[in-house]
Amino acid sequence: MGRINLALETAFKSSKITVIDDSESHRGHAGFSEGGESHYQIKIVWQGFESMSRIARHRAVHEALGNELLNDIHALALDLKSN
Numbered sequence: 001m002g003r004i005n006l007a008l009e010t011a012f013k014s015s016k017i018t019v020i021d022d023s024e025s026h027r028g029h030a031g032f033s034e035g036g037e038s039h040y041q042i043k044i045v046w047q048g049f050e051s052m053s054r055i056a057r058h059r060a061v062h063e064a065l066g067n068e069l070l071n072d073i074h075a076l077a078l079d080l081k082s083n
Helices: 002-011 054-072
Strands: 016-021 039-045 075-081
Touching: 002 016, 002 039, 002 054, 054 075
Parallel strands: 039 075
Antiparallel strands: 016 039
16 A cells, blocks of 8 residues: 555645555455455545546546556545545
8 A cells, every 4th residue: 555655645745645455345356366455445635636527537546556556456446526
């Protein structure tokens, strides 16, 4: 989770970020890997999202994480708000 937090904190300065590893609740499902780090919930409150559409917000998070991190994640639930 450290790499995810660092990537998000770098991209979304002055924001409130919560990253939850929800992998254990997906045990037995596709994409589960022992030791976690396959399913995440990410919540970000950032003023910069205010003028962005929902899709643009998701794209901004994906861009911040980059392909290397995204390839390691099976499922990503995003809750992105401006306030």
